[in-house]
Amino acid sequence: MFTGIVEELGEVTAVETLDDACRFRLRGPVVTEGAKHGDSIAVNGVCLTVVDHEGDEFTADVMAETLNRSSLGALRAGSRVNLERPMAVGERLGGHIVQGHVDGTGEILERKPSEHWEIVKISLPADLTRYVVEKGSITVDGISLTVVDAGPDHFTVSLIPTTLALTTLGHKQPGDPVNLEVDVIAKYVERMLGDRAQGAGR
Numbered sequence: 001m002f003t004g005i006v007e008e009l010g011e012v013t014a015v016e017t018l019d020d021a022c023r024f025r026l027r028g029p030v031v032t033e034g035a036k037h038g039d040s041i042a043v044n045g046v047c048l049t050v051v052d053h054e055g056d057e058f059t060a061d062v063m064a065e066t067l068n069r070s071s072l073g074a075l076r077a078g079s080r081v082n083l084e085r086p087m088a089v090g091e092r093l094g095g096h097i098v099q100g101h102v103d104g105t106g107e108i109l110e111r112k113p114s115e116h117w118e119i120v121k122i123s124l125p126a127d128l129t130r131y132v133v134e135k136g137s138i139t140v141d142g143i144s145l146t147v148v149d150a151g152p153d154h155f156t157v158s159l160i161p162t163t164l165a166l167t168t169l170g171h172k173q174p175g176d177p178v179n180l181e182v183d184v185i186a187k188y189v190e191r192m193l194g195d196r197a198q199g200a201g202r
Contacts (some may be wrong), residue, residue, distance in 0.1 A: 002042050003087050004095035004144020006167050007031055010043075010083040012075050015055060020064040024048075024075065028083045029056040040100070042084040044168065045142030045179040046070050047100025064069075070102040071141075071177035082142040094146025096113065096137040102179045106130055106140070108172050109154060114143050118159045120169065122178060127152065130190070131182035139181035141168050 010028035016048050024043070032053050038052045041058065048060035075081065087093065097146040110121040122140065124132060132138055132150045137155070139145070144158040163168035172178065 001087050002047070002084050002095075002098040002142070003093055004045075004098040004099055004139050005084065006082040006143055007084050009166055009168065010081050012077055012079040012081060014077055015075060022062045022067060023051075024057060024062060024072075025057055025059050026081060026083070027057045031083045031085050031128050032056050040086050042082075042086075042098070042100045042142050044070070044072065044075075045098070045139050045181055046072055046102055059142060066102075069104065070179045071105050072179075074177060080168055080171060084142055094140075097184060098139050098142070098144060098181060099184055100142075102182050103131075103182050104128060105177050106174045108174050108178060110141050110174060116161070117158055120159060121152050121154055121156045122180075124151075124180070128180065128182055129153070131186040133186075134145060134164070136186070137183045139179075141172075141178045143167050143169060154188050158180060 008028055008030040010026050012024055012076050013027050014025040016023040035050055035053050035058055037050060040047050041050060046066060050058045051061055052059040062072055104125040106122040106124055111121055112119040130153050132147055134147055134150050136147050138147055147155050149156045159169055
């Protein structure tokens with residue numbers, strides 16, 4: 001379980017393409033401190049398992065399902081990535097509940113800079129629109145953000161200088177893909193209401 005509060009901006013140092021998977025080596029001095037085999041680290045919002053680590057780098061395998069559902073397949077050596085370790089029990093929940101299970105990908109459509117923040121417009125897959133509401137939470141590349149405006153096929157977020165400086169959203173441009181994870185609570189509510197409606201119909 002994660003919170004969507006990115007700990008550091010890491011870097012992909014190597015990509016090994018396999019038949020139906022990829023093996024990534026990533027650099028992240030903060031997230032690798034005390035890391036061990038089997039630990040989880042979120043990479044651009046995708047929960048990955050540490051296969052090996054040495055110094056300030058760790059290796060993770062990414063299966064075809066994850067490559068197909070996320071933007072990780074577009075990563076190359078030198079790509080910058082958002083990194084976060086799982087939330088520790090008893091710690092403050094600074095963002096919102098994030099599972100690291102990507103629901104789909106969007107695309108940066110537009111950036112509107114202002115003096116103290118920047119508004120970013122992102123495309124939204126049709127099957128996710130029902131989960132995104134104004135002032136609700138959404139995870140973009142592993143970053144917990146508040147939805148400013150929710151349209152039929154897009155949404156906007158407002159980024160403060162800290163987010164722009166310390167995450168991939170400070171560098172991504174229109175046309176770049178991003179990983180999206182909607183609020184899991186919305187999905188549970190939808191399922192429960194659907195079950196209740198089916199029960200009433202019976």
